[in-house]
Amino acid sequence: MSKPETDRFDVVVVGGGNAGFSAVHSAVEQGAKVLLLEKAPEDAAGGNSFYTAGAFRFAFDGLTDVADLLEPDERHADSVVPAYPESAFEDDMRRVTDGKCDPVLTKILVSRSADAVRWLAGKGIQWRLMYERQAYLSDGKWVFSGGLFVGTVDGGKGLIAQHTKAALEEGVEIRYDAEVTALHLSDAAERGVTYRDSGGAEHRIRARAVVLSAGGFESDPERRAEHLGEGWDRALVRGTPTNTGDVLDLALAAGAAPHGDWGSCHSVAWDADGSPTGGNRELTNQLTRQSYPIGIVVNIEGERFVDEGADFRNYTYAKYGREILRQPQGRAFQLFDAKTRPLLRKEEYDSRPIAGAQADSLAELAEELGIDVDGLRRTVAEFNASIVDEPFDPAVKDGRAAQVQPPKSNWAQALDTAPYYGYAVGCGITFTFGGVHVDESAQVLDTEGQPIDGLYAAGEMVGGLFSGNYPGGSGLTSGAVFGRLAGAGAAKPVGNG
Ligand SMILES: Cc1cc2nc3c(=O)[nH]c(=O)nc-3n(C[C@H](O)[C@H](O)[C@H](O)COP(=O)(O)OP(=O)(O)OC[C@H]3O[C@@H](n4cnc5c(N)ncnc54)[C@H](O)[C@@H]3O)c2cc1C
Missing domain, CATH: 3.90.700.10 (Succinate dehydrogenase/fumarate reductase flavoprotein, catalytic domain)
Incomplete structure (x- = not known):
């Protein structure tokens, strides 16, 4: 094994999907020096977020409310886009999860959803109405339904390309082929992670705070069989092969409280x-x-x-x-x-x-x-x-x-x-619903309900939002909302104290 190399950053973000990039942008806004570590090689990066349709569910007041965000389309004039108030989003969350969504986290997701989309637009993410997926032509009008209308230009591929461009322009360092294998949290001066590169060499990163955004365990047949039960090892995997749950296990081993429904996906x-x-x-x-x-x-x-x-x-x-x-x-x-x-x-x-x-x-x-x-x-x-x-x-x-x-x-x-x-x-299988428990600032809680110093989580790693079912388009929104909170929380000691 090669001699461990030491690097110092303010914030290290583990996992480069939509949640990780959202945390990156947010930490940079606070003045932090940020490193993003991504397990996959560059040509396979972007996590599940890359494979998506780029559909984001968020509350808004109808087409005029979001028209300035959207790329021009001559069909706008003939479109019926119903308002989707926060109350409807919250009701949908409760209804489809049979009331099992964590009320605190759900409130955060819903109430910050619109602002997160606008904030991402400010980072260069481009938006459009998803005619081909969410509307039917009825009496000469494009009628949208189901609370989900807006997506990113060029879907998940566009989303990741736009996130990556923004992060590089912000001066963020991205290391691909960097699989985080250990978290170091107990001593503030030594806080950080260890990652392994594609050649098997281990590298030690020191940072004031760590954001975990490394997905669920959907790509690991053994963890699926263990948590989801009989037969799930035979499911087909829709997205990245790299979300194998190892970072979830590292977080639990570091004292994070498991949260939400680990038995469904x-x-x-x-x-x-x-x-x-x-x-x-x-x-x-x-x-x-x-x-x-x-x-x-x-x-x-x-x-x-x-x-x-x-x-x-x-x-x-x-x-x-x-x-x-x-x-x-x-x-x-x-x-x-x-x-x-x-x-x-x-x-x-x-x-x-x-x-x-x-x-x-x-x-x-x-x-x-x-x-x-x-x-x-x-x-x-x-x-x-x-x-x-x-x-x-x-x-x-x-x-x-x-x-x-x-x-x-x-x-x-x-x-x-x-x-x-x-x-x-x-x-x-798309993603798993069980994760770690976070508070209102996306800081990870331990099994006593106390925040773990310097540890934040976002995206699929956050447990408690979904159970049994899910309102389409909420995963990306969750990544943006909690990623933004996590990045800001992780960077806090750097900027605003
Ligand atoms: C085919 C498909 C379509 C979808 N469509 C939509 C949609 O339109 N709208 C929607 O809201 N949701 C959709 N989803 C769900 C959505 O992808 C997820 O909810 C969301 O992308 C999760 O974002 P994330 O950043 O948490 O995880 P990811 O985007 O999966 O990112 C996690 C990253 O962590 C990395 N990682 C894992 N382990 C390590 C490690 N040890 N060290 C370093 N890095 C690590 C992974 O390589 C990965 O890049 C879809 C999913 C799929 C698969």
């Missing part, structure tokens, strides 16, 4: 041929299959198992991955016909390669996809016969239900018009 319908070890940096989020609310989803026996139309997609997609994992072979199939196929998200369903098939009859489709033909025939006949007579409108909860078991509460369309389309999906 964000997981979605994901192309069945996706990799079990990590996402695709070219296609990133295009391997998601999120247009199921306008189709039906069956397992290999041809049986439905969820209410595809229970709510807007943004409130169901993150919990349906685990339902797919529970099915025989951990597989399911999203089915559409000639009527609904044009409504599917182009970036996901026109993306190639794709695990799917097209056929002129349902029986042929079932055979091609390996679904039980008789089972599917029974399911579709029963489903088609049970649809209530309400007009179909994907832009609102239209009440066009299928009264079967399980029901389909909205957007039920008979599957009856050739050609038929089927897409094979598995369970793609």
Whole structure:
């Protein structure tokens, strides 16, 4: 092992995703000399944040409130963008987590969400309305729904490129291939971290404060099986292979209190041929299959198992991955016909390669996809016969239900018009919900509820916000809100004392 090298900084940030970069910008604002350590090599950096659609959920008063933030688009004049007040965001958090979100952390997330987006804009992050993902054309108007409307220009790739550019312009040093392997917290004069470089050499960094933003344990099959339970070692990994939970373990070993729901995670319908070890940096989020609310989803026996139309997609997609994992072979199939196929998200369903098939009859489709033909025939006949007579409108909860078991509460369309389309999906894990406990300034708390000197956390590492489910677009906002707080808190002794 090489002789440890010593470097001194005011703040060291561990993990270069959206949360880490937010902490970086914030610490720099306070006058701190900042080092960002990122485990991945430069060409694989950006964490899960790189793979995202760049969708940010935040409270605002409608299009005029955010128009100055958005890149120009001639469709703005024909867009219906409902206001999304803080109360609605907070209600959504409580509703989708069954009341299990930490009220203190939720309040911080919600009340600081709008300001965080504006603050990021000031750092060079660019914004747009996400027509292709969050709106349907209805009577000549682009109608947005589901509380999530604004995303970054060029999605997660753009977000990370813009963050990195800003950090370098701020004079921040970024070291890639730098895997943090130890935290040193007990002695203030010796505070800092040790990291290992790609050649295996260890380096010692001293800093007045450490910000942990190194993601959850979603990419580690063993930790998944341990915390999430049976079968989760077989999930497909949507994002970075580097979020393996080792920094969470270091934090717990240093006395941090675990917080939130360590037994559940964000997981979605994901192309069945996706990799079990990590996402695709070219296609990133295009391997998601999120247009199921306008189709039906069956397992290999041809049986439905969820209410595809229970709510807007943004409130169901993150919990349906685990339902797919529970099915025989951990597989399911999203089915559409000639009527609904044009409504599917182009970036996901026109993306190639794709695990799917097209056929002129349902029986042929079932055979091609390996679904039980008789089972599917029974399911579709029963489903088609049970649809209530309400007009179909994907832009609102239209009440066009299928009264079967399980029901389909909205957007039920008979599957009856050739050609038929089927897409094979598995369970793609996004990120884990358990983390460490932080206070209102993102400082990590110990098991006695006391702040640990010089230790902050942000992003996926913060536990307590989500459980069982999640309102789409909240992860990036959480990273920005808590990253900003963590960076400011960590830098405090440097600037404002
Ligand atoms: C395909 C996909 C699409 C998504 N779409 C959205 C979306 O549109 N909107 C949304 O809000 N959320 C989305 N999410 C969730 C979102 O990615 C996360 O909530 C968010 O990016 C987490 O940010 P973070 O900074 O905490 O973690 P990350 O961005 O994952 O960053 C963590 C970093 O820590 C590094 N690291 C890990 N261990 C170490 C170590 N030992 N030493 C140094 N560095 C380490 C990792 O390499 C990684 O770069 C999506 C996720 C995926 C996978």
